[in-house]
Amino acid sequence: MTxxxxxxxxxGRTTTDEVEPRLLxxxxxxxxxxxxxxxxxxxxxxxxxxxVLLDGESVKSCTVLAVQADQLAVTTMEGLAGESGDSLDHxxxxxxxxxxxxxCGFCTPGMVMAVTGLIxxxxxxxxxxxxxxxEGNLCRCTGYHNIVxxxxxxxxxxxxxxxxxxxxxxxARTAPGFSVGSGA
Amino acid sequence: xxxxxFEYARPDSVDGALxxxxxxxxxxxxxxxxxxxxxxxxxxxxxxxxIVDIGRLRELNYIRVDGDEVAIxxxxxxxxxxxxxxxxxxxxxxxxxxxxxxxxQVRHRGTIGGSxxxxxxxxxxxxxxxxxxxxxxxxxxxGERKVPATEFWTAVFTTAKEPxxxxxxxxxxxxxxxxxxxxKFTRRANDWAIVAVAxxxxxxxxxxxxxxPLRASATEAALAEGRSIADxxxxxxxxxxxxxxxxxxxxxxxxxxxxxxxRALETAAGR
Numbered sequence: 001m002t003x004x005x006x007x008x009x010x011x012g013r014t015t016t017d018e019v020e021p022r023l024l025x026x027x028x029x030x031x032x033x034x035x036x037x038x039x040x041x042x043x044x045x046x047x048x049x050x051x052v053l054l055d056g057e058s059v060k061s062c063t064v065l066a067v068q069a070d071q072l073a074v075t076t077m078e079g080l081a082g083e084s085g086d087s088l089d090h091x092x093x094x095x096x097x098x099x100x101x102x103x104c105g106f107c108t109p110g111m112v113m114a115v116t117g118l119i120x121x122x123x124x125x126x127x128x129x130x131x132x133x134x135e136g137n138l139c140r141c142t143g144y145h146n147i148v149x150x151x152x153x154x155x156x157x158x159x160x161x162x163x164x165x166x167x168x169x170x171x172a173r174t175a176p177g178f179s180v181g182s183g184a
Numbered sequence: 185x186x187x188x189x190f191e192y193a194r195p196d197s198v199d200g201a202l203x204x205x206x207x208x209x210x211x212x213x214x215x216x217x218x219x220x221x222x223x224x225x226x227x228x229x230x231x232x233x234x235i236v237d238i239g240r241l242r243e244l245n246y247i248r249v250d251g252d253e254v255a256i257x258x259x260x261x262x263x264x265x266x267x268x269x270x271x272x273x274x275x276x277x278x279x280x281x282x283x284x285x286x287x288x289q290v291r292h293r294g295t296i297g298g299s300x301x302x303x304x305x306x307x308x309x310x311x312x313x314x315x316x317x318x319x320x321x322x323x324x325x326x327g328e329r330k331v332p333a334t335e336f337w338t339a340v341f342t343t344a345k346e347p348x349x350x351x352x353x354x355x356x357x358x359x360x361x362x363x364x365x366x367x368k369f370t371r372r373a374n375d376w377a378i379v380a381v382a383x384x385x386x387x388x389x390x391x392x393x394x395x396x397p398l399r400a401s402a403t404e405a406a407l408a409e410g411r412s413i414a415d416x417x418x419x420x421x422x423x424x425x426x427x428x429x430x431x432x433x434x435x436x437x438x439x440x441x442x443x444x445x446x447r448a449l450e451t452a453a454g455r
Contacts, residue, residue, distance in 0.1 A: 004192055021192035021235065022225075043185050045223055046374065048289060057263075057292040063222050064293065067192050068239065118288070135373045136287025 006070040010035070011079030019066050026050045028066035029076055037077040037109040041138070048137030051110035051117075052076050058117030060136070077109040080116070092116045092154040099159065101150030103141035111137050115151045125155040127166035187225035194237040198244065198323065201350055204236045206325050210347040212236055216244075216259045217293035219286070220302035244297070244352060247271060252358055253319075258297025258351040262309075263288070265296060275356050277364040277384045281312040284366065287374045297351040303341045303396070305427075306376040308368065310337060310397040313354065315382040315389030321353040322346075330355070337396035359384055363452030367444040371431065378431045379440040381420070383448040393424040393441055403445060413453065417446035 003018040010033060017032055029035045029052070038061060041049035045063040052061045053075040061074075080090035087093050092115050095101065102108045111134065118133040119125065125133070130151040131144075139147060149159035195201045205212055213232035215221050216239045224230045238244060244259035247268045254274050256265070265271060265282035272279055285291055285299070285308050299309045300320060310333075313320075318333045322345055331344050338344055345351065362385035368377045380391035381400075386407050388400035402419035421438035428434055 002191055020189060022187045022189050024186075043226070045219065045286075045290065048287070051289055054292070058289045059292050060289045063219060063226075065192075065218065065222070067194070068218065068237065070194075114289070133288055136289045 004067050004070075006066055008066070008069045008071075009073040011075060017066075021065060021067050023066045024062055025052070025054075025064040025066050025069050025074070026061035028069075029061060029074070032066075035076050035078050039106055039109060041106065041110075046136075046138065047107070047110070048114060048134075049107050049110040051113045051137065053113055053117055056117070056120060058114050058136075075113070075116075077112050080112070090116075092119070092150075095154035096147075096150040099146050099150040099153055101143070101147040103139070103143040107137060107139045107141075111139070111147055115154055118151070119155050123155065125152065125157065127152065127162045128169075130155075185226040185228075187222070188228060188231040190225075190232055191234045192237065193234060194240065196241075198238075198241060198350065198352060201236050201238050201241070202323065202325055202348070204234070205348045205350065208234050212347075214238055214301070214350060216295040216298040217261060218298075219290055219294035220298055220304065238350070239295070249274060249358070250355070253355045254358060256296055256354045256356065258353060259295050260297070262286075262291035262294050262296065262299075266291060274358040274360065275316065277312055277316065277359065277366060277382060278356065280364070281308050281366045281382060284308055284368050284380075296354055300336070300354065301343060301345060301351055303337050303343045304376075305337075305340060305394060305396050306392040307397075308366075308377065308380060308382075308391060311380065311389035311391040312366065312382040312384075313356070313389075314397045314399055315384050315387045316356050316359065317387065318357070319355040320351055321355060322349040323352045324349040328352070334399070340395040363455045365448040365451035365455070367448040367451070369440055369444055379426070379437050379444060381441065381444040381448045383445070383452045388420065388445060388448070390420070390424065390441055393421065393426045393437060395425075395427075398424060400441070400445060407449075413446060413449045417442055417449055420445035 007016045029038050039049040041047035043062050050061040055072050081087040114137045130148050152159040152162050212234040215235050244257040246257040262282045262285045266279050314333045319330045364384040366382050368380035377391045382389040388403050390398040400420045402422035403416045406416035421441040426434045426437035
């Protein structure tokens with residue numbers, strides 16, 4: 001196999017390396033660059049734990065070759081830190097903290113990057129759009145409720161109001177006697 | 185999981201890609217988004233010696249009206265099909281089907297040409313393209329030829345495309361206001377269809393009801409004779425040999441095909 005030179009801008013910094021064509025972007029980030037926020041969960045394009053932004057769009061880095069990212073820009077969760085150096089200053093990570101949008105935390109970097117990409121594509125999110133937009137990210141703790149709330153907060157929405165609208169929007173989706181939460 | 189090693193080329197034109205295919209024959213494999221190819225390579229079900237990456241060729245990335253058809257470049261991503269204003273107006277079935285493929289991350293990478301070339305009978309887009317009576321444009325150093333979607337899939341994961349040919353374009357007739365619907369049945373989010381049915385203008389495409397995407401010919405004939413939706417939908421599984429897997433038996437899939445066809449025809453009639 002012939003090594004291939006790649007130049008990938010990762011979190012604003014130009015990185016270069018000579019890689020085997022079969023090297024996955026997830027491995028390039030973790031092993032070559034030491035950026036370990038990006039987790040590999042299922043390794044089969046299902047769970048979304050490895051989600052990063054490629055030129056601003058969410059992708060699963062276990063199913064992208066490093067050579068496919070050549071000359072492009074990658075953002076990982078480390079890249080959300082900004083000038084303060086504290087990634088919790090970013091609106092999406094701050095919302096995950098405020099709403100406790102995680103349990104064990106393994107899926108969190110992928111969730112955060114998927115939400116960041118989702119808001120960039122559609123700043124006017126409602127609950128349905130968040131749930132459909134996170135279809136490619138699994139939380140095996142099943143902590144979805146607070147993750148969805150965190151996404152709504154990150155998009156500048158009132159999560160209680162949005163969830164009430166969604167609960168009332170479709171009788172078929174509301175169990176008999178279901179409390180919609182107002183005044184609870 | 186790590187694929188078997190391979191050489192990688194990213195030509196800067198379709199001609200460059202065709203030259204590599206001509207030189208390397210069936211040892212070379214085309215990759216656009218890689219979302220069908222890389223998973224099977226990681227499972228080592230495929231081990232090409234050369235990957236020819238066409239994912240960034242701008243000349244294969246477009247959606248435009250061309251006469252009575254919409255021409256779609258083969259490397260156009262599902263996401264771009266999903267949000268296309270041209271398709272929303274001219275072929276509304278196609279964005280609706282593209283929206284059900286995988287998840288947002290997959291749709292940011294996967295392409296329409298890749299999905300058609302992969303030829304998975306459980307994929308969404310082949311059956312939609314079949315129901316749309318689309319044409320697949322193949323190019324090789326020998327020239328260009330147009331294959332009707334009805335003749336493109338020849339067996340499971342097998343198409344009429346020769347090793348030196350590249351899908352360059354998908355030509356889809358403009359259906360405008362004709363009724364359409366896509367009914368996809370899954371048990372989990374982010375999964376392949378157990379069965380799905382694409383309906384447009386009285387034509388019916390079936391997902392996962394055999395070794396290739398299929399048309400429900402008996403249903404279409406019944407509709408053409410003016411029979412009721414219920415009567416026509418009851419014929420949706422005629423002549424099919426659906427697979428058995430953990431998601432269901434052939435009988436279960438035949439039932440799904442009839443039910444989903446009825447629903448899709450009813451939805452299409454109301455549009």
